[in-house]
Amino acid sequence: MNKDPRTASELAATYESQIKGKIVLTTGVSPGGIGAAFVLGIAQSQPALLILAGRNLAKIQQTADAISATGVKVRILELDLVSLASVRASAEKVNAWDDVPQIDVLVNNASVMAVDWARSPEGYDSQLAINYLGPFLFTNLIMGKMLKSPAPRVIIVTSDAHRLSPFRFDDYNFRDGEYYHKWLSYGQSKTANMLMAISLAEKLGQRHKLSAFSVHPGLVQSNLSSHLKLFGEDDSDMIPMRDIDRVMGNGIGWAGFGAVLPCTPEVGANVYVYGAFDPEVAAHNGCYLLSCRVADPWKDTVRPWATSSVEAERLWKLSEKLVGQEFVY
Numbered sequence: 001m002n003k004d005p006r007t008a009s010e011l012a013a014t015y016e017s018q019i020k021g022k023i024v025l026t027t028g029v030s031p032g033g034i035g036a037a038f039v040l041g042i043a044q045s046q047p048a049l050l051i052l053a054g055r056n057l058a059k060i061q062q063t064a065d066a067i068s069a070t071g072v073k074v075r076i077l078e079l080d081l082v083s084l085a086s087v088r089a090s091a092e093k094v095n096a097w098d099d100v101p102q103i104d105v106l107v108n109n110a111s112v113m114a115v116d117w118a119r120s121p122e123g124y125d126s127q128l129a130i131n132y133l134g135p136f137l138f139t140n141l142i143m144g145k146m147l148k149s150p151a152p153r154v155i156i157v158t159s160d161a162h163r164l165s166p167f168r169f170d171d172y173n174f175r176d177g178e179y180y181h182k183w184l185s186y187g188q189s190k191t192a193n194m195l196m197a198i199s200l201a202e203k204l205g206q207r208h209k210l211s212a213f214s215v216h217p218g219l220v221q222s223n224l225s226s227h228l229k230l231f232g233e234d235d236s237d238m239i240p241m242r243d244i245d246r247v248m249g250n251g252i253g254w255a256g257f258g259a260v261l262p263c264t265p266e267v268g269a270n271v272y273v274y275g276a277f278d279p280e281v282a283a284h285n286g287c288y289l290l291s292c293r294v295a296d297p298w299k300d301t302v303r304p305w306a307t308s309s310v311e312a313e314r315l316w317k318l319s320e321k322l323v324g325q326e327f328v329y
């Protein structure tokens with residue numbers, strides 16, 4: 001749940017001086033989603049350029065059209081995170097844009113949730129590929145451009161669903177789908193998102209002044225669960241998640257989501273604005289943010305497997321192997 005009721009644009013107004021003149025690249029900005037609400041929210045604060053990345057150009061164009069009313073420059077980037085080859089091609093395009101000398105903020109927002117088993121073109125669980133491996137590769141491939149910024153920031157959108165699974169080092173691909181569980185897979189990918197923020201902060205914080213945060217937007221009405229039956233009379237897709245929560249002893253497994261009202265994408269995106277532009281939060285490099293503050297492991301859902309530097313480094317090494325490239329900073 002997002003306990004801060006401010007909208008992204010309300011928050012953006014307070015950070016206007018930080019947003020003004022910045023170049024911001026955001027993935028997954030289809031209309032109706034949190035990423036779109038983020039870019040629309042900050043557009044009024046005069047960023048120099050908003051780069052909108054996504055797999056469906058027609059949808060991204062709709063968001064671009066909505067931004068154009070503000071007069072802010074927009075550029076569209078085709079990016080399909082499921083395929084490492086496609087990620088490489090998109091990163092090459094960004095790196096070849098001579099008129100975009102630097103990227104100040106990268107928001108890795110795009111994700112799928114609890115989709116049926118599918119193999120990515122390179123043979124990985126598609127949720128792992130889209131939600132984590134693609135963003136890992138993309139971020140590292142455009143890092144040269146990010147490091148041209150005096151104080152670059154990377155936001156990685158995660159979820160309290162990280163509670164559902166640690167990173168499964170011995171079986172991240174669910175025995176090639178044989179033991180696939182769509183909620184464990186989503187949980188694993190969201191844990192990976194948090195670990196990636198820790199690694200980026202540790203590897204690039206001191207020497208390169210880069211900040212990285214994982215952010216949880218709360219329960220938000222968006223397109224993410226449109227393929228699932230979660231609420232109402234038929235909640236058949238909720239049951240396997242509830243079962244994991246009960247097995248793990250998570251209170252939500254009994255309390256359910258019934259009492260939690262989803263917020264709008266405009267409110268969900270407030271924590272993106274906070275992570276990307278708040279000057280004070282930079283002191284908490286690598287942290288997990290929610291409700292426009294640093295998460296409190298005593299009070300919030302924060303699992304130790306998603307905040308461990310050891311797990312983060314193990315994952316970084318494995319990810320290098322899976323994408324076939326080392327990234328040393």
Ligand SMILES: NC(=O)c1ccc[n+]([C@@H]2O[C@H](COP(=O)([O-])OP(=O)(O)OC[C@H]3O[C@@H](n4cnc5c(N)ncnc54)[C@H](OP(=O)(O)O)[C@@H]3O)[C@@H](O)[C@H]2O)c1
Pocket residue numbers: 027028029030032033034035054055056059079080081082108109110111112113130157158159160216217218219220221222223224225
């Ligand atoms: N909604 C919630 O309650 C909630 C809670 C916690 C965390 N989150 C996180 O918030 C973030 C945004 O989700 P949302 O709720 O705004 O969902 P959404 O409306 O479904 O937006 C997800 C975006 O990701 C894009 N995407 C999916 N697969 C992609 C791929 N292969 N390559 C490139 N882009 C791809 C989608 O593009 P298409 O439109 O083309 O499918 C869409 O633009 C996600 O990281 C999610 O895990 C959401």
